[in-house]
Structures are given as C-alpha cells and as structure tokens.
Amino acid sequence: MQEAPDLGIPEVKPAIESIRGHWTRKMSPQRRHAIQQSRLCELLTRWAGERGEVGSEWRFYFLPEDDRPSSLVPDVAYVSFERMPLKYGELREQPTIAPDIAVEILSPYERRARLRTKIEMYLDYGSRLVLVVDAKRRRIEMHEPGGVTIFREPEAATCHVYPDLVIDTRKLFEKL
Numbered sequence: 218m219q220e221a222p223d224l225g226i227p228e229v230k231p232a233i234e235s236i237r238g239h240w241t242r243k244m245s246p247q248r249r250h251a252i253q254q255s256r257l258c259e260l261l262t263r264w265a266g267e268r269g270e271v272g273s274e275w276r277f278y279f280l281p282e283d284d285r286p287s288s289l290v291p292d293v294a295y296v297s298f299e300r301m302p303l304k305y306g307e308l309r310e311q312p313t314i315a316p317d318i319a320v321e322i323l324s325p326y327e328r329r330a331r332l333r334t335k336i337e338m339y340l341d342y343g344s345r346l347v348l349v350v351d352a353k354r355r356r357i358e359m360h361e362p363g364g365v366t367i368f369r370e371p372e373a374a375t376c377h378v379y380p381d382l383v384i385d386t387r388k389l390f391e392k393l
Contacts, residue, residue: 361376
C-alpha cells in the first residue's frame with residue numbers, strides 16, 4: 218500500500234473531495250442526513266463486530282498509475298481488518314484503498330453524474346458494496362460489482378457480498 222499524497226486539500230467541514238484533481242465541497246449535512254448517518258454508523262458497527270472498523274467522514278485516497286490522484290470522503294465507511302494496515306500511522310489514518318463498504322447519503326442538490334463517478338471509483342478501487350441512501354424517496358441503492366439492487370421502504374435491504382448485512386428501511390427512515 219502506498220502512502221497518501223499531499224493533495225493540498227484543506228481539512229474543513231464540510232469536507233472537500235477531489236476527483237482526478239477537481240475539487241468539490243460536500244454539502245453541509247442537515248438534520249435528516251445527520252440522523253441517517255448516525256443510524257448507519259451504529260448499524261454497521263454492530264454488524265462489523267470484530268471484523269473491522271466503521272467511521273463517518275473518513276478520507277480515502279485513490280492513486281491511479283496513469284491519472285491524477287483522487288480523494289473521497291464517504292458519509293460512512295467500513296474497512297475490514299483483513300485489508301486495513303494493522304499498524305497505526307499514516308497508512309491507517311489516510312488509507313490508500315477504497316473502503317469495503319462506502320455509504321453516500323444523498324443531499325438535496327446531489328448531482329447524479331458526480332455520484333455515478335464516485336460509485337464507479339469506489340468499486341474500481343476495491344469497495345465491495347456502495348450504499349446510496351435517498352431519504353426523500355425512502356430507498357436504498359446497493360451497488361455491488363455485479364450490479365445494483367434498489368430497496369424501498371418497508372423492504373429489508375440485503376446484498377450478495379455480505380449476506381448477513383440487513384438494513385431495516387423502516388428503522389432507517391423512521392420519523393424523518
């Protein structure tokens with residue numbers, strides 16, 4: 218695993234992401250977004266147990282050989298201990314791998330083209346699952362290397378790569 222480069226991205230809130238050198242500031246989260254982010258962190262932490270780490274707003278670096286580096290900050294991320302460097306330090310704090318699971322919670326003005334690019338990057342760089350949560354439409358898109366499945370409330374969202382991961386859409390969207 219390589220060390221993350223200094224891309225000159227200021228560490229501010231909301232975070233700035235870089236896709237092939239083009240910077241974009243993430244939307245400032247509002248109530249609904251913050252609640253869903255918290256619920257998904259809790260759910261994934263329980264599910265992960267001793268298998269890995271879950272965090273919110275965790276920066277990941279993508280270092281292609283023939284293109285400019287990129288850096289994405291998913292709303293929630295899970296990385297298995299199998300893929301995460303065991304030593305604390307730069308490689309663990311600034312991973313140059315995609316998270317095993319990346320969660321993107323849609324903001325009101327999310328551009329679908331940019332979101333598609335992010336999903337492709339996550340999957341191309343090793344994510345096994347990308348969750349796109351849409352509170353307005355009360356649905357979850359589960360993007361896996363083999364395709365996408367869409368679940369609407371009240372369906373339970375499940376996937377092929379992690380068959381024991383079940384997301385209760387009613388609880389996720391409750392009181393929003």
